[in-house]
Amino acid sequence: MTKERLYLYDTTLRDGQQTQGVQFSTSDKQAIAAVLDELGVDYIEGGWPGANPTDSEFFDNAPKTRATMTAFGMTKRAGRSAENDEVLAGVLNAQTPAVCIVGKTHDFHVDTALGITLEENLDNIRASIAHIVAQGREALFDAEHFFDGWKANPAYALDCCVTAYKAGARWVVLCDTNGGALPAEVAEATAAVIAAGVPGDHVGIHTHNDTEHAVANSLAAVDAGARQVQGTLNGLGERCGNANLTTLIPTLLLKEPYSCQFETGVTPEALTGLSRASRLLDDILNRVPTKQAAYVGSSAFAHKAGLHASAIAKDPTTYEHIDPALVGNTRIIPMSNQAGQSNLRERLKGAGIEVEPGDPALARILDRIKAQESAGFAYDTAQASFELLAREELGTLPAFFDVERYRVISERRRNARGEIVVESEAVVTVSIRGEPRTSYYKNEHASDLSDDGPVNALWQALKSDLGPYQAMIDDMKLVDFKVRITNGGTEAVTRVIIDYQDGAGHRWATVGVSANIVDAAFDALHEGIVWKLLRDEAMA
Numbered sequence: 001m002t003k004e005r006l007y008l009y010d011t012t013l014r015d016g017q018q019t020q021g022v023q024f025s026t027s028d029k030q031a032i033a034a035v036l037d038e039l040g041v042d043y044i045e046g047g048w049p050g051a052n053p054t055d056s057e058f059f060d061n062a063p064k065t066r067a068t069m070t071a072f073g074m075t076k077r078a079g080r081s082a083e084n085d086e087v088l089a090g091v092l093n094a095q096t097p098a099v100c101i102v103g104k105t106h107d108f109h110v111d112t113a114l115g116i117t118l119e120e121n122l123d124n125i126r127a128s129i130a131h132i133v134a135q136g137r138e139a140l141f142d143a144e145h146f147f148d149g150w151k152a153n154p155a156y157a158l159d160c161c162v163t164a165y166k167a168g169a170r171w172v173v174l175c176d177t178n179g180g181a182l183p184a185e186v187a188e189a190t191a192a193v194i195a196a197g198v199p200g201d202h203v204g205i206h207t208h209n210d211t212e213h214a215v216a217n218s219l220a221a222v223d224a225g226a227r228q229v230q231g232t233l234n235g236l237g238e239r240c241g242n243a244n245l246t247t248l249i250p251t252l253l254l255k256e257p258y259s260c261q262f263e264t265g266v267t268p269e270a271l272t273g274l275s276r277a278s279r280l281l282d283d284i285l286n287r288v289p290t291k292q293a294a295y296v297g298s299s300a301f302a303h304k305a306g307l308h309a310s311a312i313a314k315d316p317t318t319y320e321h322i323d324p325a326l327v328g329n330t331r332i333i334p335m336s337n338q339a340g341q342s343n344l345r346e347r348l349k350g351a352g353i354e355v356e357p358g359d360p361a362l363a364r365i366l367d368r369i370k371a372q373e374s375a376g377f378a379y380d381t382a383q384a385s386f387e388l389l390a391r392e393e394l395g396t397l398p399a400f401f402d403v404e405r406y407r408v409i410s411e412r413r414r415n416a417r418g419e420i421v422v423e424s425e426a427v428v429t430v431s432i433r434g435e436p437r438t439s440y441y442k443n444e445h446a447s448d449l450s451d452d453g454p455v456n457a458l459w460q461a462l463k464s465d466l467g468p469y470q471a472m473i474d475d476m477k478l479v480d481f482k483v484r485i486t487n488g489g490t491e492a493v494t495r496v497i498i499d500y501q502d503g504a505g506h507r508w509a510t511v512g513v514s515a516n517i518v519d520a521a522f523d524a525l526h527e528g529i530v531w532k533l534l535r536d537e538a539m540a
């Protein structure tokens with residue numbers, strides 16, 4: 001069967017930039033455009049030229065992409081011609097091969113937001129699209145609030161779409177702007193647009209995730225005949241976000257009926273770069289990746305329960321809907337109090353430790369994990385701490401260094417100018433092959449930890465002089481720090497989980513538990529360093 005072409009339109013750089021807290025620089029936008037192009041989307045909406053300096057600068061230095069670079073703007077205002085509308089001119093001046101303009105299709109918005117007549121709005125749509133086409137550009141019409149408009153005044157909402165199409169729009173994109181539509185109504189309204197005369201291979205879908213249905217709504221539109229899907233990497237976007245392309249792309253490529261019915265610009269090879277693309281965006285945004293993200297999250301193929309891990313060891317398809325490698329992700333078998341010996345052996349194997357079934361060490365490790373978890377530890381994300389515990393029990397943990405003592409002081413005071421200053425200082429003494437080394441740190445500068453308090457002072461002191469091991473830890477960065485008060489037995493204790501990254505991008509996490517938050521953090525930091533030394537020695 002010949003496959004139909006389904007087009008992917010990415011709006012990370014435009015609607016994604018409308019996410020609260022997201023502010024891309026021009027170089028961020030260029031880096032994201034390169035990732036999207038590598039992935040194989042058909043269109044990259046780069047932003048709104050003329051609306052802000054970053055977007056203008058991005059288009060002034062627009063990267064050369066295989067994907068069609070698209071500028072975004074709005075229909076001309078009433079009372080002037082398309083040629084004389086300076087906002088539309090700013091968009092066209094970006095000289096992109098495609099231009100997408102948003103226009104109202106809900107009578108309520110025409111009346112309330114624009115304050116013009118319904119006929120004037122139709123004229124604005126018609127004239128703006130015709131002007132874009134006359135400039136030799138591909139025109140796209142984002143039918144704003146289409147689904148709400150279709151419910152309120154179906155004839156008018158359809159008239160707007162047909163007007164844009166007849167004026168020459170290559171795509172009429174149906175927007176669920178407020179994100180409140182549900183799949184059945186999206187399917188019905190999309191079918192109505194096609195029945196009204198806009199062919200399905202000219203209809204696109206742009207959804208928002210306000211009811212967590214953005215992906216389902218996009219698929220409903222495709223089922224009804226739409227052939228362009230808009231979305232963003234990791235579902236960035238205004239309010240609750242847009243349809244998540246990181247979910248939609250693998251679904252369209254790997255799941256029936258879509259995989260049999262359509263071809264997209266994303267090849268199976270490019271699909272294996274999806275997890276990396278998702279994490280790269282998080283890196284640019286300085287966000288901690290969502291562990292439970294479908295397909296690409298680090299927990300998407302994590303098998304925690306003993307029954308699951310036991311079956312996975314026999315055949316991974318028992319508990320996996322796809323092979324994680326298809327999207328560049330990896331399977332993990334975390335350790336926890338839900339684990340049995342199958343989890344344990346799989347997890348040890350993943351860490352390069354082979355233990356024969358029935359080895360008494362397995363039961364000892366499992367007992368210790370379960371006892372530690374009931375005391376407040378959590379090993380399912382802190383895989384590095386788990387590995388150290390297992391090696392200790394197996395007698396294969398090298399003694400790199402011992403911590404003899406640490407001391408940390410935090411002080412809030414007024415300086416000589418009467419300003420309030422908060423300072424922390426730490427002293428750590430370690431011994432390496434019997435030789436003591438003492439390091440001191442006082443916070444004066446912001447560091448890679450988001451706060452510059454006592455934990456950071458300890459971290460800086462601990463990592464500042466490890467003699468023969470120093471070169472191995474110089475590229476370590478702390479990337480996340482989570483604190484939770486939890487119940488350890490009958491007492492409330494503090495659990496600290498720290499995530500690290502090295503210069504090569506490897507990540508690992510450790511856990512520390514104590515009645516004292518600083519001590520819990522210190523234990524986690526200590527293990528973070530020991531695991532890095534262990535890993536680097538194994539690789540040397």
Ligand SMILES: CC(=O)SCCNC(=O)CCNC(=O)[C@H](O)C(C)(C)COP(=O)(O)OP(=O)(O)OC[C@H]1O[C@@H](n2cnc3c(N)ncnc32)[C@H](O)[C@@H]1OP(=O)(O)O
Binds near residue numbers: 075076
């Ligand atoms: C659904 C979406 O997400 S569409 C994308 C929305 N994105 C953005 O708004 C981000 C970029 N926007 C901006 O930087 C600014 O809003 C600008 C530069 C475009 C316009 O700024 P300003 O001229 O100061 O206008 P302001 O933002 O206050 O209001 C928008 C104006 O556009 C008008 N407008 C809104 N939609 C449309 C449209 N589709 N066609 C024509 N005019 C429109 C509004 O009626 C309003 O006009 P008014 O000031 O006469 O009431």
Ligand SMILES: CC(=O)C(=O)O
Binds near residue numbers: 015176178
């Ligand atoms: C155009 C757009 O982003 C919307 O209507 O949601």
